[in-house]
Amino acid sequence: MPFDSLAIYVSLSQELIPRYATGECTSLFLPRRLTMSQGVAGWVAAHGKPILNGNPGGGNRRDE
Secondary structure (H helix, E strand, C coil): CCCEEEEEEECCCCEEEEEEECCHHHHHCCCCCCEEECHHHHHHHCCCCCCCCCCCCCCCEEEE
């Protein structure tokens, strides 16, 4: 599956901490910690469900 950027986060308490990033926007992911339910990654972590999202900057989510 082609991608522009990929970030892998680990969960620590109620925070997601980036541990690995690759692609065009690496510098945007690595310094940024997220709270549970913040952004697309936080929503997935908080709900334990995958999503299909062709526009991660938008607010549209479809549970799969």
